[in-house]
Amino acid sequence: MPDLIYLNGELVPRDEAGVSVYDHGLLYGDGVFEGIRAYAGRIFRLEEHLDRLERSSKAIMLELPLSRQELIEAHIQACRANEIRDGYMRAVVTRGDGDLGLDPRKCPNPTLFIIAASIQLYPEELYETGLELITTSTRRNSPSSLDPGIKSLNYLNNILAKIETNLAGVAEGIMLTQDGMVSECTADNIFICKDGAVMTPSLATGSLDGITRRVVLECAEAEGLPWGEAVFPIAQVYTADECFLTGTGAEIVPVVKVDGRVIGDGKPGAITRRLLDSFRALTKSEGTPIYD
Ligand code: PMP
Numbered sequence: 001m002p003d004l005i006y007l008n009g010e011l012v013p014r015d016e017a018g019v020s021v022y023d024h025g026l027l028y029g030d031g032v033f034e035g036i037r038a039y040a041g042r043i044f045r046l047e048e049h050l051d052r053l054e055r056s057s058k059a060i061m062l063e064l065p066l067s068r069q070e071l072i073e074a075h076i077q078a079c080r081a082n083e084i085r086d087g088y089m090r091a092v093v094t095r096g097d098g099d100l101g102l103d104p105r106k107c108p109n110p111t112l113f114i115i116a117a118s119i120q121l122y123p124e125e126l127y128e129t130g131l132e133l134i135t136t137s138t139r140r141n142s143p144s145s146l147d148p149g150i151k152s153l154n155y156l157n158n159i160l161a162k163i164e165t166n167l168a169g170v171a172e173g174i175m176l177t178q179d180g181m182v183s184e185c186t187a188d189n190i191f192i193c194k195d196g197a198v199m200t201p202s203l204a205t206g207s208l209d210g211i212t213r214r215v216v217l218e219c220a221e222a223e224g225l226p227w228g229e230a231v232f233p234i235a236q237v238y239t240a241d242e243c244f245l246t247g248t249g250a251e252i253v254p255v256v257k258v259d260g261r262v263i264g265d266g267k268p269g270a271i272t273r274r275l276l277d278s279f280r281a282l283t284k285s286e287g288t289p290i291y292d
Contacts, residue, residue, distance in 0.1 A: 025094025
């Protein structure tokens with residue numbers, strides 16, 4: 001498979017695709033990004049990802065170098081150049097090349113690159129056995145200092161929590177708000193099911209407005225399952241009937257243990273499976289075509 005990166009309007013071989021050491025994306029994490037997935041030759045929910053990219057960049061006063069239509073075409077171009085049918089795209093917009101001060105006004109031209117690659121799928125057995133989680137001691141950034149709703153290049157908050165999960169030997173970790181309410185995981189949103197209802201932390205907890213989270217809520221509605229967004233403490237997770245995580249890479253992954261507590265009967269639950277089936281049906285039936 002060719003390895004070509006879309007970089008500022010050109011397709012550049014991976015080994016030659018570089019950004020300046022003065023790029024503020026690198027110096028300060030000053031930039032925004034998206035992780036997007038393609039299924040069977042179509043880009044899933046591209047418009048929603050671009051909506052979020054536009055919201056993130058607006059929030060940090062970073063003007064995107066391309067219009068909406070140009071962004072769509074750039075993603076298609078990156079996929080075509082790499083012969084992607086099923087894959088993962090990483091779109092990154094940085095503040096661009098500047099000087100050593102942090103003033104964004106010194107960066108006249110943003111840098112935009114799109115990596116379109118094959119996807120490293122989670123092992124299918126994970127969907128059969130389920131994940132174990134811990135709650136991390138690193139709290140999610142407060143929206144009053146750095147709103148986690150801005151999908152910025154500044155991911156150290158999540159990385160510090162991820163280091164905790166690595167040390168604990170588990171694959172993901174739950175991050176709480178400054179007040180100790182459940183927010184999300186280091187790179188996934190979290191859901192619980194109780195008495196047949198599907199519940200996820202409200203965006204007021206500083207969780208990312210995940211595209212998969214949205215799709216899962218749509219699926220719950222279509223399946224006639226009661227659902228809601230709420231603010232709840234970790235004990236609600238311990239006592240849930242089911243728990244699962246959502247994300248572009250993960251899709252919907254069942255959780256069977258949290259902080260040593262077995263969730264439900266310790267096996268992926270029926271609602272989780274139902275939602276995963278309807279989610280996968282959607283990924284097979286819609287999306288922006290990459291090829292004519
Ligand atoms: N929360 C965080 C912190 C994330 O980085 C992500 C994306 N990996 C998600 C949630 C899930 O969002 P999405 O469904 O849009 O991939």
